[in-house]
Amino acid sequence: MKLIVTTGRKSRESDLKLAIDSAQKLSINFHPRLDDSFEKIFRDSNVDGILVVNRNSMRLQTPHDEFFFHPSLAHVRIKNLREGRGDRMIDAMKLKSGMSVLDCTLGLGADSIVASFVSQTQVVGIESSPAIALIVEHGFQNFSDESPAIIESMRRIKVINMNHKQYLETLEKKSVDVIYFDPMFRHPITKSQSIGTFRSFANPDPLDLETIELAKSIARCRIIMKENSRSLEFARLGFQILSGGKYSSVAYGAIEL
Ligand SMILES: C[S@@+](CC[C@H](N)C(=O)[O-])C[C@H]1O[C@@H](n2cnc3c(N)ncnc32)[C@H](O)[C@@H]1O
Known part of the structure; x- marks a missing residue:
């Protein structure tokens, strides 16, 4: 499965750092979010999933659904x-x-x-x-x-x-x-x-x-x-x-x- 990492639209400095670290750990690209929609990222990057770092949480977004950690x-x-x-x-x-x-x-x-x-x-x-x-x-x-x-x-x-x-x-x-x-x-x-x-x-x-x-x-x-x-x-x-x-x-x- 091909993945890319980005942040929420209004990312904090700490989210940005976590997203870049995560991209390195997973050996995948980091995509600066700017104002891009997920649809645009999927279209432009040709990936199966987007790892989204937002407010110190992570979720994996696919074109149809998402999953994240919850106890x-x-x-x-x-x-x-x-x-x-x-x-x-x-x-x-x-x-x-x-x-x-x-x-x-x-x-x-x-x-x-x-x-x-x-x-x-x-x-x-x-x-x-x-x-x-x-x-x-x-x-x-x-x-x-x-x-x-x-x-x-x-x-x-x-x-x-x-x-x-x-x-x-x-x-x-x-x-x-x-x-x-x-x-x-x-x-x-x-x-x-x-x-x-x-x-x-x-x-x-x-x-x-x-x-x-x-x-x-x-x-x-x-x-x-x-x-x-x-x-x-x-x-x-x-x-x-x-x-x-x-x-x-x-x-x-x-x-x-
Ligand atoms: C059914 S899920 C486990 C669910 C888990 N018991 C829970 O409470 O959420 C199986 C997990 O094992 C991982 N897995 C399967 N084969 C593995 C292997 N050979 N080594 C390590 N992890 C493996 C899969 O990627 C998957 O995330």
Whole structure:
């Protein structure tokens, strides 16, 4: 996907600097916004998306939609946990305070925030898409929220822009408690346009067995994968499907070590 970076129309000095830094990080062009409309930028630059930096926030604009970082999904789940209603991912991970988590598929970061809230220690999130990693890392470090617990949980997450297989190869044996995979589903459940926009920037590759073998040597407790509940990926990769979420289209699988 071809991208370009710009700012809002009335950009501050700090936005300009962030936009130029982001263009450098992503090795893409910076487009001084002036009074240009997005339509004009799309027309003139022949790009698929525009990364817009405005008031210290980032969003990825496509011709039809946009996506940006927001911790709203994590909010609902953390509220449930606080009120004792639990969370399927946390149950699958058997996650307790002090346990370490490696999230191999960071995406928009909701799962990492919830894991960080429960573990109360640093979660490492790996994301291979440079644009997604940049937007989410910026969101984790800058998004303000009325809940101090959410802010602390976000700030603790370390984002690494890398392919998870390459990253796993750098880790020592038995050095992480839980390794988590939530790859793009082989058969997407929703056709919603905003998910579609995110999907067009995300890495669609299936997990491979070599990656799972690596993860087995690095995890101390378990590996968890989330997939479509009817997915054949669980069997192919050796995950035991966990019970729960009887009426849900999503399932969690575990490899206990
Ligand atoms: C379904 S999303 C994850 C959603 C995430 N769990 C959340 O809470 O928002 C999958 C993400 O994993 C990333 N991804 C897929 N394969 C990857 C790989 N080999 N290495 C790193 N990231 C990968 C995709 O780019 C995408 O952003």
